[in-house]
Amino acid sequence: xxxxxxxxxxxxxxxxxxxxxxxxxxxxxxxxVADSVKAAVATQQKVQQDSIAQAQLTNMKTWVDxxxxxxxxxxxxxxxxxxxxxxxxxxxxxxxxxxAPETASDLPLLVVIGIAALGLGTLLLGGSRAPRTRA
Amino acid sequence: MRRAVGLALYVGxxxxxxxxxxxxxxxxxxxxxxxxAWNDAEAQEAVALARSVALPRDRREPLVDGAPxxxxxxxxxxxxxxxxxGVDGDDLNxxxxxxxxxxxxxxxxNAIISAHxxxxxxxxxxxxxxxxxxxxxxxxxxxxxxxxxRVLDKNAPALFHMKDATLTLTTCWPIRxxxxxxxxxxxxxxxIGGRSTPRA
Numbered sequence: 001x002x003x004x005x006x007x008x009x010x011x012x013x014x015x016x017x018x019x020x021x022x023x024x025x026x027x028x029x030x031x032x033v034a035d036s037v038k039a040a041v042a043t044q045q046k047v048q049q050d051s052i053a054q055a056q057l058t059n060m061k062t063w064v065d066x067x068x069x070x071x072x073x074x075x076x077x078x079x080x081x082x083x084x085x086x087x088x089x090x091x092x093x094x095x096x097x098x099x100a101p102e103t104a105s106d107l108p109l110l111v112v113i114g115i116a117a118l119g120l121g122t123l124l125l126g127g128s129r130a131p132r133t134r135a
Numbered sequence: 136m137r138r139a140v141g142l143a144l145y146v147g148x149x150x151x152x153x154x155x156x157x158x159x160x161x162x163x164x165x166x167x168x169x170x171x172a173w174n175d176a177e178a179q180e181a182v183a184l185a186r187s188v189a190l191p192r193d194r195r196e197p198l199v200d201g202a203p204x205x206x207x208x209x210x211x212x213x214x215x216x217x218x219x220x221g222v223d224g225d226d227l228n229x230x231x232x233x234x235x236x237x238x239x240x241x242x243x244x245n246a247i248i249s250a251h252x253x254x255x256x257x258x259x260x261x262x263x264x265x266x267x268x269x270x271x272x273x274x275x276x277x278x279x280x281x282x283x284x285r286v287l288d289k290n291a292p293a294l295f296h297m298k299d300a301t302l303t304l305t306t307c308w309p310i311r312x313x314x315x316x317x318x319x320x321x322x323x324x325x326x327i328g329g330r331s332t333p334r335a
Binding site for chain 2: 100107108109110
């Protein structure tokens, strides 16, 4: 036999062993991800179905109310209007539900800070002059 | 260094005091002007406003910002001031301000008057339920009785449309407070007898 034949035989004999060893260490992925995805999709579909059912029930109630001549309450609209009015400017024209006008004044705070700064400045200036007169 | 800091504080404090005193001074001068204008133009304004009152509110001429629109008298507080149109900084510096778009005192609806807590409404917290107020606006003179006093958060909805004549006074709360006050004092009054009387 030639050397080439011997090399081919050796490869044929060793490769399956190496491959088998590799495949025995391979852990196939379990189906947890797929299961969780399936579960999530199923849950989502269930929620959608539930909300659709709830919407249908709500619509049914609205339909029954309208058929009975009952005006549905506009709670959402009134709340939105109240929030809009509250957020509106408090120095503009009068609007229903608006905040009280901005009557806060910074002048008293300015007076207090001004007097304090003036007093402190006078003290510092007087203190810095004193050593000179002594010297 | 110490002298420089002292000088900076001295100058800065002086500027702040000058600004505050100047602002108070401007307010006093404008309040005097408003009272003089109110007294001088009382007759004409009474006629004009009486005519405009006869019109629907949306068809009246809007008043100029800062124009004297009413007189507010609170005997318990020894308070007598001319109310100006508008509630912005300059108007409130000169006197109580009438919220544009709200009713005039004595008309059907909510007449809203606001003022600073450190000036015109600095004793508004002394008002109690049952106290009386007086307003003059145009040809109407009204007597009011305080029916409620409330303290609300400054962001809370506080002013609402009313069908009946109502007078609402607002200012900041607490009255004695340095810096932007967190709440508002709302005093509500209703006309005594339920209707206004023409001025003599």
